[in-house]
Amino acid sequence: MSRIVGIDLGTSTSEIACIVDGTPKLLPNSLGKVVTPSVVHIGEDGTVLVGEEAAEYLFTRPDCTFIEVKRLTGSGETLKAHGKEYAPEDIQAMLLSYLVRCAESSLEEKIDRAVITVPAYFTDVQRRATAKAGELAGLHVERIINEPTAAALDYGLSNLKECKNVLVYDLGGGTLDVTVLELFEGVIDVKASSGNNQLGGKDFDEIIMRHLADPTEDERALMRLKKSAEDCKIALSVEDEYTVSLPFLLTDKDGKPVSVEKTVSRRNFEDWVSEKVASTREPMMSALADAKLAPSDLQVVLLVGGSTRIPCIKKLVEETLGASPRSLVDPDLTVARGAAIQAGLIEGSINNKDLVLTDVCPYTLGTAPLREGLFGKRLVFDPIIPRNTTIPTEKAKIYFPAADYQTSVIIDVYQGESSDPDNNERLGEVRLTGIPPARQGKEQIEVTFGYDMNGILQVKASVLSTGRQVSAEISTTGVKAKPVLNLSKWEQAEGARQFRPLIRKAEKLIALNMDIGGDINMLVQRIKEELLLKNKEQADNLREELLAMLEVMEKVDKR
Ligand SMILES: Nc1ncnc2c1ncn2[C@@H]1O[C@H](COP(=O)(O)OP(=O)(O)OP(=O)(O)O)[C@@H](O)[C@H]1O
Ligand SMILES: [Mg+2]
Known part of the structure; x- marks a missing residue:
């Protein structure tokens, strides 16, 4: 299998990296630099220049030189050069092709697989557009990952022994991302993301x-x-x-x-x-609230992105979180390094026993059924996947056709936090036909939302009485990458998330030390069973027991 590269496709600058000897390495562009300005120039004869060479045309030929194209991702807007129209994805693809060509010549091998990062706060449509840009550049997009998560991977790989609550504050050229995660000896458990994809x-x-x-x-x-x-x-x-x-x-x-x-x-x-600047306080508080943490629970604040070099930004973060943020990662390169680490986990050059990652879906996803209200029937937003649910996830809800003898329904798909669907983003619809005509309330329609590791949504609808089913990937483009971190059954059980870091740790210890693993192993299996049976209380009790056992075991180990 060929090597996979990690790419930070930024609003202002882009970087490409891969794993060499177990650690991320940034790859130089044709000028020998690891940071490439996200600028594309298209010449009269169709020749494409990228990076600093393209930036030279900013003043003389602004009409065919493009900057900050990322902010148009998925907007449907078009860009014009020499009378020809380009989608933002076409320009992004040129940027990606250039980075890949440079990487190929630096590594002296062919590259056609990549992990590409996007802001955590990118919508489903923006993620699909990014994947499309990758495909246009001839890449097989193995995974789309969130930029702050990439930063966490970079930090996590160099701090494998730490157990900490971390907040990543990423303010780049065009987007703000705030992510709260827990680091537990190589397990990176993303708890919540928030942000603003039009601020930078x-x-x-x-x-x-x-x-x-x-x-x-x-x-x-x-x-x-x-x-x-x-x-x-x-x-x-x-x-x-x-x-x-x-x-x-x-x-x-x-x-x-x-x-x-x-x-x-x-x-x-x-x-x-x-x-x-002050408007960036709200996403910090909201991500913390969703993660059920107070500012004082944070041990590490990572500053990522060029704009975090602005003193009043640092000051705001410090005032809001009450701790002094430290630049523990390279603000310009950490996202590309993290993308390379994710690539390494997929290709196997980094051992996924050492580093495990979970991520969340940053928005609430749902439908808009008709509901009876004080002023008659109206459409209300009905969440199916609440924001900050761990991914991959699949959730289902039952609905009824709104009228007697109705034989088809349209399921509208929305993303957002408002109870009024009009205030949310409409992603698309799924039409289900062939419902047996019956009195209202008789036929049940099951709607299932699946959200994968790339942050891409799949919607299914079925008539329960007949089993008739339709499914759609919302929107027309997109990658169908297979999740590599396959969560097992118990991990997907409700409430399992708080147990995952502990169980992983226990399993790691068992693997290291077979002699004393027996009892611990039994406890771990019992916890998994209780979780699957939804016996939260039982599981909690066993968790205490397991914690105590691990503590004893560690003491023994130290001696
Ligand atoms: N020393 C500095 N002081 C203030 N701003 C800076 C400094 N250095 C870089 N910037 C700004 O940081 C931004 C670029 O940061 P970065 O390269 O992290 O963004 P990006 O990754 O391209 O964008 P995004 O992540 O939003 O897509 C630009 O707006 C640039 O002007
Ligand atoms: Mg960035």
Whole structure:
């Protein structure tokens, strides 16, 4: 089997890595650098340039040079160059192809399998679009993983012995991701994710731009302005003041040249962005609440993404969590390193006995049935998979056709947190026909939602009386990658999640030390059985017993 690479396909920068000798290694691009600007230039004759070479055309040919395309992922918008139309996925595919070609020449082997990262807060549609970009680039996308989870894998691999609650705060060029997870001797148990997939460094650039000059349509002027705004922002992360100087930026309506010369202080900048910065507090609190943790329960805060170098961002995280966040991972490279680790777990170059990962679905997924209310019948959002459920997962609910003798139903699929479906994102629908005509309430329709390790949704609907069934992968594109971490039956049982780290630890110890494993093994098996039988209380009692036994065993071990 060929090697699998890990790719961080970022809004501003992208990186590619793979496992060499058991550790992640970043692979250089054609200029010898491991960080590639996410810029694509399409020439008149169709030649494609990527990275720094493409960025050189930002000022002279902004009409056919694309930046920050990730923010358009799955939007259905099109981009134009030389009269030809491109989907955002087409441009993303060019970026991916370039990274893969560079990796091929650095490794001197053919590459056609990849793990690609996306923000945890990417929707189902955005994930499918990312997978499509990979396929367009000729890649078999083995797995789509969440960026903060990748960062956790990177941290986890170098801290295999730790047991800690970790919050990852990832603020990059275009997206904010907050993820809370538990690290337990190599088991990474993601508990909750939250965020905003339309907030990042580019928004700070735009705010500075608005303070520097009046709005203009002139694309070249805009690009120059944007570049200066970003330079200014980056400088202010270390300096107190920065002077933007843009001579002859554009000409006014009388044809007179307009120049910009302005000094911006760090205070100015912090005032301008304060609202956006403060808005990142809510996702931190919400992820913590969903994980049932208080800020004081956190032992590690990982800062990821270029925008976490901004001092007022660090300060906000510190104030909100009451602990000083530490940059324990490389903020620019950690996501690609984590993607490579996931690739290594799939290809077997990293032992999945050492490192185990669980992840969650960040949004609530459900349908919108008609419900009787005070003001008559109306559509209400009915959750089937609640947000932050561990994945992969499958959940089912029973519905009834709304009218007598109805022979078909449409099941609308929504993603979001509002009880009003209109406030949520509509992902698609499944139509079930062939229901035997009957009085209302007689025929039962079972709707099943499955959510896989890539964060991709599968919806099934069936008529219980006849067994007639339809199923659809919501939306038209997407990968069908097989989950590699196959959760066994007991792991999928309700309430099993809190038990997983402990049981994994016990099993690891048993594997290491057969002599004293007998009793522990029996306890572990009993816990699994109780979980499967949904005897939560019994399982809890046995858990206490197991904990005590492990403690004794560790003491013996140390002696
Ligand atoms: N020293 C700095 N001070 C402030 N901002 C910075 C600094 N260095 C980089 N940035 C900003 O960080 C952003 C890029 O970060 P990064 O490369 O982590 O994002 P990305 O991975 O491309 O984006 P995303 O993860 O949102 O898709 C840009 O907006 C850049 O201006
Ligand atoms: Mg990033």
